[in-house]
Amino acid sequence: MDYLKGKWQTWYKSLDVNHDGTVSMEDVEESRNKFTELHHLLGDKAQGVKTDMEQWWKKIRVQIIRK
Numbered sequence: 252m253d254y255l256k257g258k259w260q261t262w263y264k265s266l267d268v269n270h271d272g273t274v275s276m277e278d279v280e281e282s283r284n285k286f287t288e289l290h291h292l293l294g295d296k297a298q299g300v301k302t303d304m305e306q307w308w309k310k311i312r313v314q315i316i317r318k
């Protein structure tokens with residue numbers, strides 16, 4: 252029974268996103284905000300990877316042309 256109690260507590264804590272001891276609409280909002288931030292972060296990261304790839308391509312292209 253303690254095992255199930257522990258599982259439920261873990262699950263409840265994961266739903267209580269803002270850690271105020273209750274699960275409410277605020278937790279849903281908080282969760283959504285975190286997801287949006289993560290999404291933006293990935294967007295920036297994706298742009299960074301694209302820029303790196305373009306720079307790499309320009310560099311390698313110059314080296315090929317020079318040979």
Ligand SMILES: [Ca+2]
Pocket residue numbers: 266267268269270271272273274275277278
């Ligand atoms: Ca909460």
